[in-house]
Amino acid sequence: MAHQAQEETVQLVKQIFRTYLKERNQRQTPERFMVLEEIYRSDGHFDADDIFFNMKNAGTRVSRATVYNTLDLLIECGLVQRQQFGKNQYYYERSYAYQQHDHMICKECGVVIEFCDPRILEIQNLMEKIHDFEVEGHTLHLFGRCNDREACEKRRESGDKIKSMKEKKEA
Structure with missing residues (x-):
């Protein structure tokens, strides 16, 4: 059941992101949606390199620049939050349909x-x-x-x- 709820959330955030990109005349590339899916199928906090290497290790061809640019877009549309825990290390986490903490x-x-x-x-x-x-x-x-x-x-x-x-x- 938890898996089904996660998949429903993934489909919903993809639709929100699709609408956001369309309204701003941004390209809806498969790579951007793969980054979004990687984030929403993972738990906890992560940095951009975590996403990049997880995707690369899974055989997904995506550039570091695409990961960083997609993270910026996801922050702008409210699907991801950026946290700074150290001096210059940023971590990201999902922000849609997840408990405030x-x-x-x-x-x-x-x-x-x-x-x-x-x-x-x-x-x-x-x-x-x-x-x-x-x-x-x-x-x-x-x-x-x-x-x-x-x-x-x-x-x-x-x-x-x-x-x-x-x-x-x-x-």
Whole structure:
């Protein structure tokens, strides 16, 4: 059932992207849609090179420039969000039909821990009422340090940076 829901989402975002490109007289190339599909069939955060190498390893012929340009278009049309967790490293994530979540980032090893707390939505709704304002989205990044110094050091050495909500629950 989850697979079917994912496929329905993929078809829906492809239609949204198709309409977006058509309205702006942009070309609807197969490569752009392959990048979109790669993103929406993957989990969590990724950088442009992750997408490029995943597609290349799967035998898809796509250039790095196409990946970067498509990411920019997907951000413009609201299907992908760009996050900057480090000084100059950008990560991307799907933004259509996925649960709002926020991030904690370790300043030592760079690990990113996703979390979701419904109280943040409650605060957002309250701020809208108090300030007569319509929030269209938000990002929250909490910076600090891992308490488990040994695990932090291992992550820093291995380069493993992303820790999803699911992984956190299993730990």
